[in-house]
Amino acid sequence: MKIDERMQEADYYIYNVHKELGKTEREIQDRRAAVQQELKETGTYVQTTEELTHGAKIAWRNNNHCIGRLFWNKLDVVDARHFTTEDAVFEALFTHIEQATNNGKVKPRITIFPPEQNGKAQVKIWNHQLFRYAGYQTEEGIVGDPASLSLTKECQKLGWEGKGTDFDLLPIVIQVGDSDPVYREIPEELVLEVPIRHPDFSIFYHLKVKWYAVPIISDMRLEIGGIEYPAAPFNGWYMGTEIGARNLADENRYNLLPHVAKQLGLNTKHLNTLWKDRALVELNVAVLDSFQKNGVAIVDHHTAAKQFKVFENNEKRAGRTVTGKWAWLIPPLSPATTHIFHKPFDNTVNKPNYFYRVEAPYE
Ligand code: ARG
Numbered sequence: 502m503k504i505d506e507r508m509q510e511a512d513y514y515i516y517n518v519h520k521e522l523g524k525t526e527r528e529i530q531d532r533r534a535a536v537q538q539e540l541k542e543t544g545t546y547v548q549t550t551e552e553l554t555h556g557a558k559i560a561w562r563n564n565n566h567c568i569g570r571l572f573w574n575k576l577d578v579v580d581a582r583h584f585t586t587e588d589a590v591f592e593a594l595f596t597h598i599e600q601a602t603n604n605g606k607v608k609p610r611i612t613i614f615p616p617e618q619n620g621k622a623q624v625k626i627w628n629h630q631l632f633r634y635a636g637y638q639t640e641e642g643i644v645g646d647p648a649s650l651s652l653t654k655e656c657q658k659l660g661w662e663g664k665g666t667d668f669d670l671l672p673i674v675i676q677v678g679d680s681d682p683v684y685r686e687i688p689e690e691l692v693l694e695v696p697i698r699h700p701d702f703s704i705f706y707h708l709k710v711k712w713y714a715v716p717i718i719s720d721m722r723l724e725i726g727g728i729e730y731p732a733a734p735f736n737g738w739y740m741g742t743e744i745g746a747r748n749l750a751d752e753n754r755y756n757l758l759p760h761v762a763k764q765l766g767l768n769t770k771h772l773n774t775l776w777k778d779r780a781l782v783e784l785n786v787a788v789l790d791s792f793q794k795n796g797v798a799i800v801d802h803h804t805a806a807k808q809f810k811v812f813e814n815n816e817k818r819a820g821r822t823v824t825g826k827w828a829w830l831i832p833p834l835s836p837a838t839t840h841i842f843h844k845p846f847d848n849t850v851n852k853p854n855y856f857y858r859v860e861a862p863y864e
Contacts, residue, residue: 502620507727508540510852514726518555545616548728554578556725557611557733560853562816566829568805568841569737571812576735577601577610584614587677590624591685594673594734598631598691601736602715605693607798611735613723622731625862627652627674627682631717631734632692635669645669647753655863659684667755668694668711676862695795697749699787704764710757712744712788714797720861725853735855738798740805745785746833757784785834802832806839824849 502510515536519529539546548556562573577600581593593612601610615623629652636649643650645667653663656671661684663669670692672684693714697705719734749755758780762769765783767776792799800808809830816823825846836842 502727502729504544508537510727511536511540511546514853518552522551522555548726550580552726553580553613556853557613557723560723560725560855563824563851563854565824565826565848565850568740568809568830571808572609575609577608579610579612581612581614585623585677587675587683590614590675590677594631595688595691597717597734598687601717602693605714605795605797607715607738609737611733613730614732617729617731623678624732625676626719626732626734627655627862628671629720631673631719632713632715633671635663635671637665646755656684693797695791695797697787697791699783700790702765702783704761704783704787706764708760710749712748720858721855722858723855731858738800740800740802741785741789742802742832742834745788746781750781750784781834802834803839806841810840822847824851
């Protein structure tokens with residue numbers, strides 16, 4: 502980001518965040534002046550803990566993809582801006598995993614590593630999520646998660662070897678400063694996974710299907726007031742359809758619908774038997790029931806949509822407009838049963854926000 506743009510972004514943010522936090526006009530003007538001065542002298546500025554913490558929350562509130570935004574103000578924000586060694590970074594990531602997992606009572610959390618310095622990331626996380634299953638290209642086809650093929654290859658180049666099952670957790674790969682990438686496995690005692698079983702039918706037969714408890718996105722850049730945080734892994738809890746209607750169901754992911762349909766005894770010869778839909782529903786029932794029985798937090802899409810409605814009302818009351826991306830907000834299962842389907846959304850992207858990185862560090 503160019504300095505002029507950064508000064509503008511910073512000024513806009515500093516004014517708004519302190520206004521929202523109820524600071525006096527005097528306090529706001531003093532802080533604005535100090536930030537502009539610091540920017541002139543150093544090209545950047547150090548955000549206060551309050552500016553950082555509230556910025557991460559606003560970024561969640563502003564994220565047009567997320568149906569779970571009702572809870573934006575209940576985000577645990579960990580300031581890890583001074584963590585600049587490999588040991589410290591892994592330590593912070595493992596602590597994140599432990600605290601966010603919270604024995605199944607999943608807590609939304611973000612750990613924020615140092616900001617970019619002169620346009621360069623000080624800490625890089627290679628993984629898309631801290632938990633993700635490896636994907637291997639074999640002669641008999643892909644084993645594991647096809648979405649992980651390229652990162653799995655990179656891990657193997659670094660010397661990592663997976664067991665070769667459908668559910669091998671990838672190690673976490675980081676790069677600190679100008680050093681080479683290093684990987685570490687997540688300590689077993691920190692890994693919470695849920696075996697997926699249907700309460701009434703045996704939908705998987707001999708297949709062992711499971712999913713990890715907490716989705717911790719680690720490849721998005723957090724931008725607050727002109728400052729870019731390229732390493733800022735964050736998590737909420739799962740919505741069932743993310744696993745049951747996408748990860749396990751998509752043809753280019755685990756592609757389990759044909760298998761489930763067969764186990765349910767459905768006629769898969771003709772599309773018009775709606776075997777895909779019927780299999781999809783039972784697979785999603787299995788995901789929700791399994792998480793619940795294992796004491797792991799998860800939300801179904803109907804409840805999530807209702808919570809989103811409360812969020813919309815709250816925002817209106819606070820005098821803010823809710824932006825959103827319709828195609829992301831509607832659940833992939835029975836979308837028209839939720840109110841979200843029946844109205845348009847303004848997809849303006851406000852900042853602070855979380856952005857996709859342009860390319861993976863290993864590309
Ligand atoms: N859709 C992603 C997945 O299935 C996770 C995205 C974040 N989800 C969340 N509930 N916070 O792994």
